[in-house]
Amino acid sequence: MTEKIIISGAGGQGVMLLGRVIAEVALNENKFTSWLPSYGAEVRGGSAFCMVVVSDEEIPSPYIEKADTLIVFNKPSLEKFISWLKPEGLLLVNSSLVPKLNPNKNIQILSFPLTEIAVKLGNIKVANMVALGIYLKRKKLFDIKTVFKTIKKITLSDKKNLIDINIKAIKEGLNLI
Amino acid sequence: MKKEKILISGNEAIGEGAIQAGCFFYAGYPITPQNELTAYMAKRMLQEKRVFIQAESEISAINMVLGASAAGFRAMTSSSSPGISLKQEGLSYLAGCQLPAVIVNIMRAGPGLGNIFPAQSDYFQATKGGGHGDYYCIVLAPFSVQEAFDFMFFAFDLADKYRNPVMILGDGFLGQMVEPLTVKFQIPNSKYQIIKKDWALTGCKKRAPNIIKSFYLKQKELEKFNLLLQKKYKTIKRRETRWQEIDVEDARIILVAYGTMARIAKGVVRKLREKGKKIGLIRPITLWPFPQKAFLKNPKARYLVLEMSYGQMVEDVKLALEGDKNVEFLGRAGGGIPTEEEIIRRVK
Amino acid sequence: MKKIFSHPKSLRKIPTHYCAGCGHGIAHRLIAEVVDELNIREKVIGIAPVGCAVVAYDYWDFDCCESAHGRALAVATGIKRCRPEKVVFTYQGDGDLAAIGTNETIHAANRGENLTVIFINNAVYGMTGGQMAPTTLVGQKTATTPYGRKVNLHGWPLKISEILGLLKGVVYVERVSLHAPLEVLKAKSAIKQAFLNQIQNKGFSLVEILSACPTYWQMSPREALDWIKEVMIKEFPLGRIK
Numbered sequence: 001m002t003e004k005i006i007i008s009g010a011g012g013q014g015v016m017l018l019g020r021v022i023a024e025v026a027l028n029e030n031k032f033t034s035w036l037p038s039y040g041a042e043v044r045g046g047s048a049f050c051m052v053v054v055s056d057e058e059i060p061s062p063y064i065e066k067a068d069t070l071i072v073f074n075k076p077s078l079e080k081f082i083s084w085l086k087p088e089g090l091l092l093v094n095s096s097l098v099p100k101l102n103p104n105k106n107i108q109i110l111s112f113p114l115t116e117i118a119v120k121l122g123n124i125k126v127a128n129m130v131a132l133g134i135y136l137k138r139k140k141l142f143d144i145k146t147v148f149k150t151i152k153k154i155t156l157s158d159k160k161n162l163i164d165i166n167i168k169a170i171k172e173g174l175n176l177i
Numbered sequence: 178m179k180k181e182k183i184l185i186s187g188n189e190a191i192g193e194g195a196i197q198a199g200c201f202f203y204a205g206y207p208i209t210p211q212n213e214l215t216a217y218m219a220k221r222m223l224q225e226k227r228v229f230i231q232a233e234s235e236i237s238a239i240n241m242v243l244g245a246s247a248a249g250f251r252a253m254t255s256s257s258s259p260g261i262s263l264k265q266e267g268l269s270y271l272a273g274c275q276l277p278a279v280i281v282n283i284m285r286a287g288p289g290l291g292n293i294f295p296a297q298s299d300y301f302q303a304t305k306g307g308g309h310g311d312y313y314c315i316v317l318a319p320f321s322v323q324e325a326f327d328f329m330f331f332a333f334d335l336a337d338k339y340r341n342p343v344m345i346l347g348d349g350f351l352g353q354m355v356e357p358l359t360v361k362f363q364i365p366n367s368k369y370q371i372i373k374k375d376w377a378l379t380g381c382k383k384r385a386p387n388i389i390k391s392f393y394l395k396q397k398e399l400e401k402f403n404l405l406l407q408k409k410y411k412t413i414k415r416r417e418t419r420w421q422e423i424d425v426e427d428a429r430i431i432l433v434a435y436g437t438m439a440r441i442a443k444g445v446v447r448k449l450r451e452k453g454k455k456i457g458l459i460r461p462i463t464l465w466p467f468p469q470k471a472f473l474k475n476p477k478a479r480y481l482v483l484e485m486s487y488g489q490m491v492e493d494v495k496l497a498l499e500g501d502k503n504v505e506f507l508g509r510a511g512g513g514i515p516t517e518e519e520i521i522r523r524v525k
Numbered sequence: 526m527k528k529i530f531s532h533p534k535s536l537r538k539i540p541t542h543y544c545a546g547c548g549h550g551i552a553h554r555l556i557a558e559v560v561d562e563l564n565i566r567e568k569v570i571g572i573a574p575v576g577c578a579v580v581a582y583d584y585w586d587f588d589c590c591e592s593a594h595g596r597a598l599a600v601a602t603g604i605k606r607c608r609p610e611k612v613v614f615t616y617q618g619d620g621d622l623a624a625i626g627t628n629e630t631i632h633a634a635n636r637g638e639n640l641t642v643i644f645i646n647n648a649v650y651g652m653t654g655g656q657m658a659p660t661t662l663v664g665q666k667t668a669t670t671p672y673g674r675k676v677n678l679h680g681w682p683l684k685i686s687e688i689l690g691l692l693k694g695v696v697y698v699e700r701v702s703l704h705a706p707l708e709v710l711k712a713k714s715a716i717k718q719a720f721l722n723q724i725q726n727k728g729f730s731l732v733e734i735l736s737a738c739p740t741y742w743q744m745s746p747r748e749a750l751d752w753i754k755e756v757m758i759k760e761f762p763l764g765r766i767k
Contacts, residue, residue, distance in 0.1 A: 020184075020355070027184050027357050035184070035355040039210050039293065060444025061437065062354040065516050202607055228606045232599070233632035240596040240629070244603020247590045248570075248611075252603065270593050378588045378604060380568035380611050388582045390573075390591035 001056050003141060004064045008049035008081050009073025009094070014128030018071070019050035021132060025142050025150045026054040034062035047076055054141060069139070071131055073097060073114065090138065092131055110134060112176055118169065126169035133173015144174070182359050187325045188352040191281055191345065192217035193360065194329030195253055196225060200279070202245035202252035204230040204238040208260045209293045210349040211283035215255065235260040239267030239280070246276040247389045249377025251333050255281035257349075258299050259290065261307075268342055269308030272406070273391025277336030279329070280314070281345040283352035286512035294512025295349030297436060300489035303346050304465040311403055313410055315343045315417065316464040318435040322356035337372040339413055346464060348485055350437040413466060420468035421460040424450060425475050428457030430524055433494050434483040435461050438515070442483055445520045456524065464490070469497040477503070481523060483515055484508035533557035535566050537586045546746025548703045548736025549577060552645060553584050555713045556616070559720055560587065569612045570604055572597040576618040577651040595626025598633035601640050612723055614641035619660040620650050623685040630685065634729045637694030641719045642731040644686070647738040648757065655741030659683035662760050667741065682760055686733045690767040697722050697730035698766040703737065704753040708763075735761055 005022065009015045019035050026033035036051040051064040070085045071092040072078045078098055085091060090108045093101065096115035103109075112134060118127035136142060148167055155163050185193070192214050195203070203222055205215040215231070222229035228245070232238035238254045245252035256264060261282045271278050282303065286296035303316045315335050319325040328345060336343040378387055393399035423446055425431055434442040439460040446458045457478070459471045472480075472494070480503055482491040487510040495501040507515050507523050532538060536557035541550045560566050566587050573581040575594035582589035592600040597615035605613040622630050622644050633640065649667055650656040656669040660682050664673040674682075690698045697719060701712035712734055719730035735757055737749035744752060 023355060024184055027182065033184075033357065036350065037353060037355075039349070039353050058443075059356075059440075060447075060517070061441045061514075062350060062356070063437075063514060065518065202603060204603070230602070230606065233628055236596065237599040237602075237629050237632065240593065240599035241603035241606075243592075243596075244590065244600035244605075245607045246603070247600070248604045248607040250607045252607075266593055267596075270591075274591060378570045378590055378611075379608065380570065381586075381588050382567040386582075386586055387588050388591075389589070390582065392579060392591055394580070 001141075002059075003054045003069065003139065004067050005052040005054075005069040005071065006049060006064055006067040006081050006084055007052070007071045008047065008077035011046045011048045013048075013073045014125055015048045015073065016050055018128040018132055019052045021150065021154070022052045022054065024154050025147050028146050028150050028153075029142055031055065032057060032059050034059050036062040047074075047080070049077065049081070069135070071135065073127065073131075075099065092135060094127065094131070110138065110177065117172060121165065121169055121172060123165050126165055129166045129169035130173040130176075133170040134176055135173075136170070137174045137177050180359065180361050182357050184355050185322060185358045186213055186353060186355045187322045187347060188213035188283065189217045190322045190326040190358050191255070191329060191352075192221060194326035195279065195333070196221055196227075198330040198333040199251045200227070200253050200329075200333065201250040202228045202242065203254065204232045204241040205255050206232050206235045206238050206260060208257045210285060210295070210352050211255050211257050211281065214281065214283070214352065235263035236266065239264040239271075242278050243267055243271055243274070243276060246271070246278045247274070247378050249374040249379060251277070251279075251337070253279040253281065255283070257283050257285045258287050258296070261299060261302070265302075265308035268314060269310050269312065270391055271342040272308075272312035272314070273310060274389050275340040276342070276389065277333075277340050278342045279332045279336055279345065280342055282347070284346065284348045286510070292512055293349065295351075295353075295437065295514070296485050296510075296512055297348050297438065298486035298489065298510070299346070300464065300484070300486055303344050304467065304493070312406060313465050315339070315341060315413060315466075316346050317343065318346050318462060318464050319351065320436050320439045320460065322351075322354065322358050325351060326358055326360065335417060337374075339409060341409070341413070346436070348437050417463060418466045418468050418470065419462040420471045421462060422458065422471055422474075423460075424457040425459060425471075426457075427455055428475060428478050429455040430479040430481060431457045431459055431475065432481050432483055432520070433459045433461075433490070435464060435490070436485075438483050438485055441515070441517055442520065445517055445524070448517075449521065449524065454524070461490075467493045467497065472497040480504045481520075482506050482508075483520065485514050486510065533561050535560040535586050537584055539584070541584055542580070543577065544738075544740045546737055546739040546749055547577070548647065548734065548738075549645065551703050551709060552616075552643065552712075552734055552736060553578075553581060555709070555716050556614075556643060557585060559713065559717045562717070563720055563724065565612045565720070565724070568610070569614070570608075572601050572604075572613070572615040574615070574617045574621045575652075576621055578616055578618065578645070579652065581616055595621050595624070596629055597621065597626065598629045598638070598640065598642070602633055602636075602638050605638060605640055609639070612641070612720060614643060614720070614723075616643045617645070618651070619644070619646045619648065619658040623659040623683050627685070631689070631692070634689050634731070635692050635694045637728045639723050639726055639728050640730075641723045642729070643716065643719070644731055644733045645736050646733055646761065647736045648682075649738050649741045651738050651741055659685070660761070662757065684761070686731065686766050689731060694729055695731070695767060696728040698733070700733040700735070700761060700763050700766060702735040702753055702758065702763055704735070704750040733761070735763075
């Protein structure tokens with residue numbers, strides 16, 4: 001098994017964190033993993049992306065040429081990375097910020113208003129964790145218990161109050177499909 | 178001793194590796210894509226009660242390192258390509274003063290300001306001296322976060338042993354990528370001077386004064402000193418050359434690559450071997466001294482040199498094989514990376 | 526009979542290579558005397574410059590480090606931060622300290638590094654053949670100002686000591702001269718103060734020494750001393766700056 005994921009969105013949408021969490025979960029399940037952030041000048045507002053590879057064997061390159069999964073949080077990200085998705089690949093789209101997609105038989109599309117769902121949950125920043133829930137349910141790569149354990153483990157001590165809302169968002173995502 | 182598996186970036190792993198290898202002094206200047214390393218040192222060096230300085234320039238940073246090293250301490254600086262160009266003066270003086278130091282170059286694409294994409298285009302600069310004068314840096318090329326960490330011990334040991342600057346040469350990917358790292362937390366607490374340095378500047382108490390210098394006014398004296406350096410380089414070549422080889426003996430085609438490029442090459446070798454293709458890989462770990470011997474095992478094979486630069490290491494491969502008939506090159510410039518697909522197409 | 530004068534222990538008994546009338550020999554000796562008097566020979570570390578005094582370590586009898594042109598204060602910073610208990614000083618000319626090394630100078634001073642700087646201002650590059658220095662006076666002829674330094678072409682003499690005096694990290698700046706015996710004594714006491722400041726952990730101290738270069742001023746040693754007194758001091762007034 002080798003799963004290559006590209007995650008992209010506006011700076012501030014939690015793109016990097018989502019990638020990092022997936023890699024941390026993979027580590028805790030003793031899989032090979034790599035996480036490669038884009039390191040441009042974008043901090044807030046600009047576009048940000050990262051590449052995550054999870055595998056049962058040694059990972060040749062952290063850089064992804066063709067992705068199994070593409071998760072996009074806004075329209076520019078979709079336009080930039082759609083051609084990087086493999087045929088039959090999974091596209092997870094934040095429909096709150098991406099206009100309706102034309103049906104495409106070559107890829108699997110999951111479209112949810114991630115931003116709106118996050119706002120309803122009480123924190124716009126957890127759109128990434130809603131996406132994680134959906135992704136986990138669809139791909140079934142990891143034990144959900146490891147995911148929750150990982151979230152608790154990697155949250156910095158001064159941010160512990162955010163654990164609950166993040167776990168709530170993941171659960172929300174898990175229940176969407 | 179605590180053994181732990183953590184997720185960490187190459188830049189941070191280099192920092193932690195240096196600290197655990199006893200690095201007492203770090204000076205650096207911000208430049209992408211190695212900023213995480215400087216920030217890591219800013220945080221950790223103070224925790225360990227060691228010295229961190231954000232210098233006013235790359236030039237100052239390397240000269241501060243020269244001072245710290247002259248004082249007998251393990252010292253390092255880090256930067257990326259344009260910054261390493263600025264440090265060449267200091268590197269030449271370190272070599273000329275026979276001072277140990279570790280210099281990390283997380284390469285980005287050039288020439289000039291270029292861009293911040295990962296590249297390997299400082300190969301010539303790193304392996305052929307770089308600054309003025311007849312000298313070499315020992316150049317180590319890690320290809321994973323684990324090696325980035327492990328090689329710091331190796332780098333400081335080599336630097337002290339040979340009283341010579343050692344460069345860690347990685348590309349932007351190596352610095353930025355996050356991978357699992359097995360760390361043995363075992364920090365040396367007080368003994369920063371791991372090797373006895375009786376040449377160091379400590380104040381001339383109960384001994385004749387020590388002078389650290391590279392200046393030899395008389396032609397014959399300077400030539401004598403240069404011959405001494407050459408003798409040292411010969412010893413380093415003989416003793417410290419390192420490489421990794423995979424399936425070289427029966428290979429019809431052998432890929433040659435280092436750093437991130439070697440990971441991609443390794444993946445290609447694995448993939449094509451499964452399909453029965455006689456393919457192998459030589460991965461230089463020391464870029465200087467270049468592992469010429471690695472090419473003696475199967476000199477008749479077809480060699481394909483892969484670079485994230487435009488034909489730099491390929492020259493050393495041609496020298497090692499004493500000719501260029503069976504040496505091919507595939508590389509990209511300006512931040513590009515030869516892809517798995519491209520390599521497989523070339524191999525066939 | 527009481528001994529009242531002797532050769533400093535910190536100065537080797539060998540002739541220097543300096544030209545007749547050059548100030549470097551005197552400045553070297555003053556430092557050696559101060560090192561002896563403060564009893565710090567076994568813990569002092571000197572940084573030799575690039576310039577005429579490049580082999581200062583051949584004359585001083587204590588630990589020394591070479592430095593690339595202009596980098597003395599970066600090297601000194603590295604040493605002092607690692608060995609704060611040692612007494613570290615740099616010895617730099619005007620080109621070294623105020624042209625190619627201005628960045629290192631200003632930032633080491635601004636960080637308030639606990640260092641002592643002996644700054645030799647002779648208004649000319651000596652070792653390379655008498656070119657214009659940042660401190661060359663307006664009208665002064667050098668190899669690279671054959672028609673004299675002109676403000677519209679070369680700018681004004683750089684007053685680095687006054688600039689450094691503005692910085693919060695700097696505790697002591699004084700300009701002295703070597704043109705007369707009394708001035709030499711004053712220079713020595715300034716040097717001593719600059720070393721004492723470091724020993725007492727007070728911070729960055731600099732002594733600027735106006736020093737003659739008869740060779741590239743194209744004067745006799747006597748004329749050179751008079752030139753300091755009558756011309757140079759007008760541009761670079763003596764005394765405590767900070």
